[in-house]
Amino acid sequence: MKMNDSEKKIQESQNPHVGKIDKVDSIESFHKSTDGKWIPILKAFNPFGAIAESYAKTLAYKIETKRLDVELVRIKEQANIAHNVIDKSFRLKITELENRRISLIVFYQTVNNELEKLHIERIKVLEMAQFAQQQAFLPELSIEERKLFAEMSIETTKLLPIFGDKSNESLQNLILALPPVAISSKLL
Amino acid sequence: MWWLAIPVGVVCLKLLYDAVTDDERDARQRWENKRREVERSLEDHQRNIEKHIAQAQRSYDFHFLADLHYSSMKVADAAHKLLNDASISISGMSKMLQAAKEQRALLQVRLENARQEKNKEIIHDTIEQLKIVNEVRKNIFDDKDKVKEQQASFLKEVKKLNNQTRELKECIRDRCGSGGLSWFNKLEARTRKSNRRLFKTR
Numbered sequence: 109m110k111m112n113d114s115e116k117k118i119q120e121s122q123n124p125h126v127g128k129i130d131k132v133d134s135i136e137s138f139h140k141s142t143d144g145k146w147i148p149i150l151k152a153f154n155p156f157g158a159i160a161e162s163y164a165k166t167l168a169y170k171i172e173t174k175r176l177d178v179e180l181v182r183i184k185e186q187a188n189i190a191h192n193v194i195d196k197s198f199r200l201k202i203t204e205l206e207n208r209r210i211s212l213i214v215f216y217q218t219v220n221n222e223l224e225k226l227h228i229e230r231i232k233v234l235e236m237a238q239f240a241q242q243q244a245f246l247p248e249l250s251i252e253e254r255k256l257f258a259e260m261s262i263e264t265t266k267l268l269p270i271f272g273d274k275s276n277e278s279l280q281n282l283i284l285a286l287p288p289v290a291i292s293s294k295l296l
Numbered sequence: 297m298w299w300l301a302i303p304v305g306v307v308c309l310k311l312l313y314d315a316v317t318d319d320e321r322d323a324r325q326r327w328e329n330k331r332r333e334v335e336r337s338l339e340d341h342q343r344n345i346e347k348h349i350a351q352a353q354r355s356y357d358f359h360f361l362a363d364l365h366y367s368s369m370k371v372a373d374a375a376h377k378l379l380n381d382a383s384i385s386i387s388g389m390s391k392m393l394q395a396a397k398e399q400r401a402l403l404q405v406r407l408e409n410a411r412q413e414k415n416k417e418i419i420h421d422t423i424e425q426l427k428i429v430n431e432v433r434k435n436i437f438d439d440k441d442k443v444k445e446q447q448a449s450f451l452k453e454v455k456k457l458n459n460q461t462r463e464l465k466e467c468i469r470d471r472c473g474s475g476g477l478s479w480f481n482k483l484e485a486r487t488r489k490s491n492r493r494l495f496k497t498r
Binding site for chain 2: 132195198208223258261271285
């Protein structure tokens with residue numbers, strides 16, 4: 109359930125509109141003169157018409173100024189929302205990173221312990237092989253005993269490449285667990 | 297006297313017209329100012345948001361790459377340890393081969409002497425011992441070749457991981473702003489310090 113919520117948040121955070129404030133539409137038509145040929149001439153002979161038009165324009169400017177006041181508030185609020193979204197997306201991504209880091213540290217610790225164990229075993233096995241070989245070459249021992257020690261030396265030496273294979277397997281697991289080396293997708 | 301009403305009316309109309317047009321001019325001026333204020337505010341907020349996004353992205357990239365660098369370093373360390381292990385095994389096997397070689401030389405001298413003395417018991421015993429030594433040597437050679445292959449593979453991984461770690465380190469320096477540069481410098485200083493300590497202990 110939590111994953112679904114976080115996925116939704118990620119999707120929301122990847123919305124391309126985040127961080128873009130809507131433009132303010134300017135209404136310019138109200139103070140443009142009409143294209144009619146006779147109306148301006150008629151208006152020129154009607155003083156009340158000019159006064160009425162001027163008054164209407166004044167009202168329109170006042171209304172438009174009020175609208176721009178509201179737009180100012182809208183821009184401020186939209187900017188606040190965008191800043192919040194950026195902060196939240198950032199925190200979400202950082203939390204994801206922290207969680208991944210914790211799980212990776214545990215994983216590295218486990219594999220390192222395993223490798224350390226393999227290292228100790230490998231050293232012990234090498235010492236055993238060397239000891240068996242020394243015994244196999246001792247003239248005081250009977251030929252059967254020497255054969256036995258030689259066999260032991262051969263068998264224990266054979267374990268060394270097997271330890272290498274096991275270590276290589278652990279290393280490949282570590283490499284596979286490495287996140288891909290690339291800058292992640294954009295936050296927003 | 298009625299004709300006086302005409303100029304008075306004209307004057308009144310003129311005054312009214314002037315008052316209305318003054319109002320219109322003031323209203324237009326206020327509207328223009330407000331429009332400019334809105335445009336400026338829009339640009340300022342947009343710029344701040346873009347700055348905020350860039351800052352957050354840089355910070356995220358820094359954390360992401362620093363984590364990746366840590367992981368890469370840990371895996372490179374593990375690969376380096378395995379490379380050392382393989383080297384220890386090869387060195388141990390080389391010592392065993394050397395011991396077997398010396399033993400074989402001793403046995404060959406002993407065999408030669410026994411042949412001259414025609415001592416059949418010693419000849420038989422020495423040939424048996426030589427068989428054991430040769431068997432041991434052959435097996436060690438085979439196993440050493442396998443470990444050498446593993447060593448080469450570990451060396452390749454170590455080089456690849458070291459390159460990756462270095463690239464990540466440089467990426468943090470170049471792409472994560474002043475924080476990344478500071479992190480890089482601190483890491484370099486730490487590396488230099490530990491290298492000096494290592495050099496002194498040698």
